[in-house]
Amino acid sequence: MAGEKPRYKSYNSPAGGWGAAAATAKVLLEQSVVGKGSRALLSMNQPGGFKCPSCAFPDASCTKTLEFCENGAKALAHEATKFRVTREFFAQHKVTDLMAQSDYWLEMQGRLTEPMRYDAATDHYVPVSWDDAFALIGTHLRALGDPKQAEFYTSGRTANETAFLYSIFVREFGTNNFPDCSNMCHEPTSRGLPHSIGVGKGTVILDDFEHAEAIFLIGHNAGTNAPRMMTPLVEARKRGVPIVAVNPMPERALIKFTEPQDIVQMATFGSTEISSEFVHIAIGGDLALLKGMMKVLFEREAAGEAVLDHAFIAEHTAGYEALHDDIMAQDWAEIVAVSGVDEAQIRRCAEIYIRSSATIICYGMGITQHQEGSRLVQQIANLLMLRGNYGKPGAGISPIRGHSNVQGDRTVGIDEKPTQAYLDKVRDVFGFEPPRAEGHHSVESVAAMQAGTAKVFIGMGGNFVRAVPDTDHAYAAMRKLKLTVGIATKLNRGHLVHGQDALILPVVARSERIETAKGEQFVTIEDSMSNVTASRGVLKPASEHLLTETEIVCRMAMATLPDSKVDWARYIDDYDAIRDKIAAVYPAIYDGFSERIKNPAGFHLDIPPRRRVWATPNGKANFLILPGLHANAPVADPAMLRLATVRSHDQFNTTVYSYNDRYRGVYGDRMVLFVNAEDRADRGFEQGARVALETISDDGVARRVEGLTLLDYPMSRGAVAGYYPELNPLLPLAFYDKISGCPAAKSIPVRIVAAAD
Numbered sequence: 230m231a232g233e234k235p236r237y238k239s240y241n242s243p244a245g246g247w248g249a250a251a252a253t254a255k256v257l258l259e260q261s262v263v264g265k266g267s268r269a270l271l272s273m274n275q276p277g278g279f280k281c282p283s284c285a286f287p288d289a290s291c292t293k294t295l296e297f298c299e300n301g302a303k304a305l306a307h308e309a310t311k312f313r314v315t316r317e318f319f320a321q322h323k324v325t326d327l328m329a330q331s332d333y334w335l336e337m338q339g340r341l342t343e344p345m346r347y348d349a350a351t352d353h354y355v356p357v358s359w360d361d362a363f364a365l366i367g368t369h370l371r372a373l374g375d376p377k378q379a380e381f382y383t384s385g386r387t388a389n390e391t392a393f394l395y396s397i398f399v400r401e402f403g404t405n406n407f408p409d410c411s412n413m414c415h416e417p418t419s420r421g422l423p424h425s426i427g428v429g430k431g432t433v434i435l436d437d438f439e440h441a442e443a444i445f446l447i448g449h450n451a452g453t454n455a456p457r458m459m460t461p462l463v464e465a466r467k468r469g470v471p472i473v474a475v476n477p478m479p480e481r482a483l484i485k486f487t488e489p490q491d492i493v494q495m496a497t498f499g500s501t502e503i504s505s506e507f508v509h510i511a512i513g514g515d516l517a518l519l520k521g522m523m524k525v526l527f528e529r530e531a532a533g534e535a536v537l538d539h540a541f542i543a544e545h546t547a548g549y550e551a552l553h554d555d556i557m558a559q560d561w562a563e564i565v566a567v568s569g570v571d572e573a574q575i576r577r578c579a580e581i582y583i584r585s586s587a588t589i590i591c592y593g594m595g596i597t598q599h600q601e602g603s604r605l606v607q608q609i610a611n612l613l614m615l616r617g618n619y620g621k622p623g624a625g626i627s628p629i630r631g632h633s634n635v636q637g638d639r640t641v642g643i644d645e646k647p648t649q650a651y652l653d654k655v656r657d658v659f660g661f662e663p664p665r666a667e668g669h670h671s672v673e674s675v676a677a678m679q680a681g682t683a684k685v686f687i688g689m690g691g692n693f694v695r696a697v698p699d700t701d702h703a704y705a706a707m708r709k710l711k712l713t714v715g716i717a718t719k720l721n722r723g724h725l726v727h728g729q730d731a732l733i734l735p736v737v738a739r740s741e742r743i744e745t746a747k748g749e750q751f752v753t754i755e756d757s758m759s760n761v762t763a764s765r766g767v768l769k770p771a772s773e774h775l776l777t778e779t780e781i782v783c784r785m786a787m788a789t790l791p792d793s794k795v796d797w798a799r800y801i802d803d804y805d806a807i808r809d810k811i812a813a814v815y816p817a818i819y820d821g822f823s824e825r826i827k828n829p830a831g832f833h834l835d836i837p838p839r840r841r842v843w844a845t846p847n848g849k850a851n852f853l854i855l856p857g858l859h860a861n862a863p864v865a866d867p868a869m870l871r872l873a874t875v876r877s878h879d880q881f882n883t884t885v886y887s888y889n890d891r892y893r894g895v896y897g898d899r900m901v902l903f904v905n906a907e908d909r910a911d912r913g914f915e916q917g918a919r920v921a922l923e924t925i926s927d928d929g930v931a932r933r934v935e936g937l938t939l940l941d942y943p944m945s946r947g948a949v950a951g952y953y954p955e956l957n958p959l960l961p962l963a964f965y966d967k968i969s970g971c972p973a974a975k976s977i978p979v980r981i982v983a984a985a986d
């Protein structure tokens with residue numbers, strides 16, 4: 230808890246189990262929603278109920294009575310909280326004073342209740358009517374010299390129906406500027422994978438976990454960030470399936486886990502060992518590891534063993550020779566040095582891979598958030614292709630997405646680089662000519678604000694200014710804007726770092742009922758494995774003054790585009806009518822949407838590689854090359870450490886639920902730096918020392934974060950880790966994957982220096 234004396238002690242119990250059950254009860258109590266929250270939890274992920282607002286892992290609908298997890302419960306408790314941010318609250322606190330409060334404090338104030346407008350004369354937010362709020366947005370947008378001077382952000386909790394309408398509104402207005410949380414997240418999957426296998430999504434479904442013979446978990450922390458995933462992993466382990474975890478931090482749930490839903494395990498204090506092999510990789514060392522594994526395959530093949538799927542390679546792929554040459558050119562000593570993994574272990578990993586006739590590789594931010602994130606994802610695709618691990622049960626690539634509908638938002642049009650075919654379709658269905666030029670991704674939109682070319686920012690959910698790199702510079706850029714609009718459930722920093730005009734527009738949340746003139750409506754989401762399901766809120770909205778996100782989009786459009794070709798008024802009330810338009814724009818995957826969604830289990834969107842069909846220009850799955858072994862530009866400075874900014878167990882992105890991180894043994898503090906004891910000692914620091922971190926960069930900008938406590942932790946050599954978003958000031962805006970725009974938040978070159986105080 231904030232203000233508590235920090236404590237650090239190692240956590241040796243399995244993840245999950247009674248600790249998780251206790252944490253669930255605690256958060257319901259803290260938010261004063263024990264009865265309401267527990268009832269709502271019974272509807273979460275159940276047919277007829279709503280989808281968990283936390284992560285994007287599929288729920289095995291109906292198979293378990295309590296298909297939620299500790300962190301889903303936290304997300305719900307914070308949404309269903311009894312606390313409220315009212316007009317009296319804003320009258321009490323100046324914006325400048327709110328700025329001095331922590332992210333945690335802001336979150337704990339509760340749900341937003343009515344629309345507010347910034348009043349510069351008093352430095353307070355003051356109530357505004359919805360009509361006036363929309364009129365203000367319309368006035369600002371219409372006053373722009375060019376629609377490209379506006380940036381329209383989306384965070385991935387937004388449902389399909391809203392995201393689709395938002396994409397149509399913004400395109401009719403005249404820009405493809407869609408900065409998106411996905412740009413900072415799995416964009417390397419969305420941009421890198423299509424060149425490999427023709428689709429920027431995973432090829433695995435939940436059922437595949439039951440047929441896999443080996444599972445690799447690279448660079449993600451399932452026990453915290455996708456806890457529902459622990460169920461299939463535990464089941465796989467019980468079947469004896471080898472699980473290889475690759476991570477610079479030995480995350481607790483990768484080692485041992487007790488299923489909170491398994492009564493026998495809970496009662497007997499039992500647990501399941503999760504990984505059979507833990508690979509303690511250097512930060513950014515995954516490229517070398519993947520290449521090392523491929524090299525083993527080629528060596529064994531050269532020695533006369535048949536370890537490759539020759540039939541698959543011959544029939545389905547292109548580029549084999551070039552890949553072979555690139556891999557064989559890598560030297561073992563360098564592979565070992567760069568990956569930080571010894572050759573014997575790389576060979577063991579390859580052996581596990583060779584013995585399995587159906588392998589799943591899962592990955593997360595530890596792969597995507599590097600300067601070569603997109604091409605790293607392509608190397609995972611290569612490794613799987615070599616043994617034909619697509620289009621058969623139990624095999625495939627499985628990006629573990631973040632926000633619950635981040636994948637869906639992209640599918641229905643939140644895309645700053647739309648295809649011309651899609652734009653043609655929008656034109657044909659809606660009768661206006663959409664803009665053809667590419668728009669801005671998140672990093673480009675911050676750059677446009679810095680340059681002064683962007684004037685208006687509208688945030689559909691999320692906390693943009695806290696999520697982007699280079700915090701101090703991003704704040705300054707945001708403050709130059711003419712108008713900022715935050716469409717949100719909770720007060721956050723993004724509402725306090727604002728433009729000359731600013732609005733906070735509060736919305737009905739995922740767990741709450743949507744009633745319109747046409748009766749009760751529901752929304753839909755697409756999970757990480759391309760299942761589309763309905764989500765129906767069950768709780769009463771937090772305030773009678775809230776609007777739905779969908780209505781907000783429609784009314785922004787109506788206020789901005791008086792001659793619109795789109796029947797916005799209709800979509801406010803009738804979500805089936807929105808789904809019919811989604812079906813019209815995406816007939817190949819969404820035909821008959823309104824009918825198909827009546828199936829309580831939802832439906833699966835077609836993923837062609839599951840049928841061994843490749844929607845690439847040459848019709849093949851392509852082996853692609855990333856020369857060398859480095860996923861980030863090497864830095865010569867011998868003092869350099871690579872910083873990964875990660876999530877604690879008690880946060881959801883920029884939302885801080887508490888100052889504890891149970892599985893890493895940290896209580897009451899988020900300003901810690903996890904460091905390998907030898908790296909610390911080499912630099913002459915004591916365990917527990919207060920230090921500062923400085924970014925090593927050649928752009929002449931000094932970036933420094935003070936007040937960090939050094940904590941010895943079994944990090945791989947050269948790797949340090951600390952919490953996002955506190956350490957975002959260290960991440961240079963220009964430090965991103967050029968293919969996808971994804972900031973390299975897992976590999977910031979830093980040095981530890983003595984604290985100034």
Ligand SMILES: Nc1nc2c(c(=O)[nH]1)N[C@H]1C(S)=C(S)[C@@H](COP(=O)(O)OP(=O)(O)OC[C@H]3O[C@@H](n4cnc5c(=O)[nH]c(N)nc54)[C@H](O)[C@@H]3O)O[C@H]1N2
Binds near residue numbers: 595
């Ligand atoms: N409870 C909760 N759930 C969440 C979220 C949340 O904040 N809280 N966020 C949601 C979102 S938007 C997302 S994108 C996902 C994020 O889920 P994850 O992908 O799990 O995200 P992170 O915690 O940022 O980091 C993942 C892991 O990468 C490891 N890592 C760092 N650098 C490297 C590297 O170079 N190589 C390898 N192999 N590993 C590395 C870190 O040690 C860490 O364990 O979770 C989603 N679910």
Ligand SMILES: Nc1nc2c(c(=O)[nH]1)N[C@H]1C(S)=C(S)[C@@H](COP(=O)(O)OP(=O)(O)OC[C@H]3O[C@@H](n4cnc5c(=O)[nH]c(N)nc54)[C@H](O)[C@@H]3O)O[C@H]1N2
Binds near residue numbers: 386410413632876954
């Ligand atoms: N250094 C560093 N930076 C990172 C990352 C990292 O690992 N390291 N991770 C990146 C990743 S993966 C992501 S996805 C981004 C996340 O970036 P965002 O998606 O922008 O951030 P969140 O913290 O998820 O947004 C939280 C806010 O969303 C609002 N909200 C919650 N629910 C709803 C809802 O139902 N409707 C609406 N309208 N609003 C709602 C609340 O007001 C809340 O304050 O950050 C990125 N930034």
Ligand SMILES: [Mo]
Binds near residue numbers: 415631632
């Ligand atoms: Mo994310």
